[in-house]
Amino acid sequence: MEYTVGHYLAIRLTQLGLNHVFAVAGDYNLSLLDEMAKDSNLEQVYCCNELNCGFAAEGYARSRIMGASVVTFSVGAFSAFNAAGGAFAENLPMLLISGAPNNNDYGSGHILHHTMGYSDYRYQIEMAKQVTCVAVSIAHASEAPCLIDHAIRHALRNRKPAYIEISCNIASAPCPPPGPITAITKSLVSDAGTLKVAAEACLKALNKSKNPVIVIGGKARSAGGEKQIVELADKLGCAVTTMAQAKGFFPEEHAQYVGTYWGEISAPGVENLVAQSDCRIYIGAVFNDYSTVGWTCQVTGENDLFISPHHVRVGKNEFSGIYLDDFLAIFAPMVQKNPTSLEQYRAKGIKPTQIPAAPAEAELTVVELCRQIQGIIDNKTTLFLETGDSWFHGMHFNLPNGARVESEMQWGHIGWSVPSMFGYAVSEPDRRNIMMVGDGSFQLTAQEVCQMIRQKLPVIIILINNRGYTIEVKIHDGPYNRIKNWDYAGLINVFNAEDGKGLGLKAKNGGELAEAMKKALANKEGPTLIEVAIDPQDCSPDLVVWGKRVQTANSRPPRTSLNMI
Ligand code: TPU
Numbered sequence: 361m362e363y364t365v366g367h368y369l370a371i372r373l374t375q376l377g378l379n380h381v382f383a384v385a386g387d388y389n390l391s392l393l394d395e396m397a398k399d400s401n402l403e404q405v406y407c408c409n410e411l412n413c414g415f416a417a418e419g420y421a422r423s424r425i426m427g428a429s430v431v432t433f434s435v436g437a438f439s440a441f442n443a444a445g446g447a448f449a450e451n452l453p454m455l456l457i458s459g460a461p462n463n464n465d466y467g468s469g470h471i472l473h474h475t476m477g478y479s480d481y482r483y484q485i486e487m488a489k490q491v492t493c494v495a496v497s498i499a500h501a502s503e504a505p506c507l508i509d510h511a512i513r514h515a516l517r518n519r520k521p522a523y524i525e526i527s528c529n530i531a532s533a534p535c536p537p538p539g540p541i542t543a544i545t546k547s548l549v550s551d552a553g554t555l556k557v558a559a560e561a562c563l564k565a566l567n568k569s570k571n572p573v574i575v576i577g578g579k580a581r582s583a584g585g586e587k588q589i590v591e592l593a594d595k596l597g598c599a600v601t602t603m604a605q606a607k608g609f610f611p612e613e614h615a616q617y618v619g620t621y622w623g624e625i626s627a628p629g630v631e632n633l634v635a636q637s638d639c640r641i642y643i644g645a646v647f648n649d650y651s652t653v654g655w656t657c658q659v660t661g662e663n664d665l666f667i668s669p670h671h672v673r674v675g676k677n678e679f680s681g682i683y684l685d686d687f688l689a690i691f692a693p694m695v696q697k698n699p700t701s702l703e704q705y706r707a708k709g710i711k712p713t714q715i716p717a718a719p720a721e722a723e724l725t726v727v728e729l730c731r732q733i734q735g736i737i738d739n740k741t742t743l744f745l746e747t748g749d750s751w752f753h754g755m756h757f758n759l760p761n762g763a764r765v766e767s768e769m770q771w772g773h774i775g776w777s778v779p780s781m782f783g784y785a786v787s788e789p790d791r792r793n794i795m796m797v798g799d800g801s802f803q804l805t806a807q808e809v810c811q812m813i814r815q816k817l818p819v820i821i822i823l824i825n826n827r828g829y830t831i832e833v834k835i836h837d838g839p840y841n842r843i844k845n846w847d848y849a850g851l852i853n854v855f856n857a858e859d860g861k862g863l864g865l866k867a868k869n870g871g872e873l874a875e876a877m878k879k880a881l882a883n884k885e886g887p888t889l890i891e892v893a894i895d896p897q898d899c900s901p902d903l904v905v906w907g908k909r910v911q912t913a914n915s916r917p918p919r920t921s922l923n924m925i
């Protein structure tokens with residue numbers, strides 16, 4: 361059998377365990393899609409636009425080893441760059457594959473459609489370099505195997521997106537068949553000597569401390585450390601907390617789990633617990649203005665351990681060339697039991713708050729909404745939390761083992777959740793996929809719900825219609841935070857057209873919401889969107905506090921330079 365460049369690429373993706381590739385067609389990628397279709401194990405899933413296509417691949421990468429999207433030159437790729445930026449920020453490997461000009465046109469002086477109107481087409485790969493860890497251009501078939509493998513290898517090792525552009529007349533050109541995938545997936549090896557000295561240095565700091573606590577951050581999971589973190593926690597016996605971005609990265613039913621650490625808006629008792637620890641074991645922690653509540657909670661001390669994806673820091677010592685999972689695997693067996701922080705936390709006698717059901721006829725509140733969502737979270741649930749008040753509600757859910765939360769707190773692109781959950785649900789159709797999304801966010805990417813309908817994915821979309829950008833209102837209010845209302849539930853009929861099985865429902869009170877939830881759980885043939893009416897003033901009290909702190913950080917006056925006076 362003769363192989364082609366496009367077929368080679370498709371085989372590489374299926375060898376990695378991908379069964380789907382997301383795409384939007386365009387004349388620069390049509391023959392590439394034809395060639396990729398030759399691998400019958402790789403289904404092409406089409407999206408409404410390239411931003412959504414990129415986010416769908418990003419969502420798929422939250423479930424599989426990586427995601428992949430195919431777009432056309434410039435008009436498509438420029439939109440997908442935003443999603444690549446998101447995947448970069450969130451440490452998700454994803455291939456952004458773009459069709460590109462016929463290789464005869466390079467250097468010819470020809471001006472082509474879908475380009476900037478001049479004959480040097482390298483601008484696109486130059487842009488791609490800013491939002492990916494590696495960018496390659498395939499203009500000759502002989503180079504394709506090497507360049508495709510190079511891009512995949514870097515994406516996997518760095519947990520970042522990679523960019524591949526393929527000339528439209530090269531996708532169908534013959535090329536050698538791919539060999540085994542192992543050479544590409546082989547992970548980097550930590551230096552054994554550095555691992556040992558790093559672990560000893562950390563142990564020294566840990567043994568000096570009275571009350572260590574484990575704080576898990578947003579990079580812990582992509583660094584592959586979830587299992588090793590549990591081993592470390594079991595061995596150490598101390599309290600374990602997760603930062604907001606890492607919600608669900610540690611089993612919440614674990615006896616040592618104490619809840620979310622998010623500065624002033626932490627779970628009860630957790631802010632003090634972290635502040636008073638004399639050895640914080642930060643694993644994959646990300647300190648940005650949002651995660652530190654406007655820079656108000658950057659607690660660090662000389663005994664703290666910073667275990668990052670590619671390096672470890674303790675005191676003034678920095679160890680690089682070692683990886684988080686390898687480090688934890690050798691560090692966990694070395695540590696002595698020290699449950700002091702957990703005992704201190706338990707001594708506070710904090711009891712979980714019980715929320716009573718609201719009367720069925722009473723106007724719906726965010727408290728009642730969250731109470732009912734908690735009721736449908738099971739051990740096969742994945743909950744997507746969109747940027748907005750949903751982040752703050754999301755922190756309060758108790759996750760049974762097996763349940764997962766996905767958010768995009770570093771990039772924070774409103775509208776991310778719809779296409780990302782679509783991509784995730786394509787990979788995980790049998791999980792209970794629930795999304796909490798605000799009205800403002802939904803307006804950016806709403807059309808991708810039609811692809812959930814097309815693929816018959818039973819996603820539950822909880823659309824919080826609070827008539828505007830509440831998260832922005834709490835940071836800094838103005839007329840720009842009001843939006844045009846939509847009949848969100850009514851949209852589902854539009855998307856269903858003649859054959860869809862999506863369901864659009866509205867709930868104004870607890871009784872209607874309970875009914876709608878029942879119907880959503882019973883609808884297995886398509887998504888159910890439940891539009892919940894929430895008073896614009898009703899939001900999470902945590903958002904109010906956080907919004908004030910972020911506003912203070914945003915409005916710090918510029919530093920004055922002496923030269924300017
Ligand atoms: O629940 P709620 O009202 O807080 O959420 P909703 O309605 O989704 O509003 C989100 C408002 C928002 C904006 C406009 N959050 N962040 N932004 C700024 C923003 C603008 N454009 C993009 C692509 N991402 C953003 N985060």
Ligand code: MG
Pocket residue numbers: 798799800824825826827828829830
């Ligand atoms: Mg809103």
